[in-house]
Amino acid sequence: MFGPIRKFARAFRIPSVDELETQYLNNSFDRVDLEHRQRQVDRGMFRRHNF
Template structure:
């Protein structure tokens, strides 16, 4: 019973800002794309105002 509840809560959990940033960086294709994505994050792509 509790294991099913844990699975449901994990599936509905909203990723944190750091998790979203890391996933965005991990999807980069090459070094240039990675540097571009890092600059985007530094400029506030994932910031919530």
């Protein structure tokens, strides 16, 4: 009964910061690109800062 509602809700779910970071790292082309992306993530590329 709730199956279609759950599918609909999942379609509009906002991914978490951790999921975005993992997806970004998984899309790297090679080791050098991965290391560059890791540095960007470490610098807070996906983190929101509340100033």
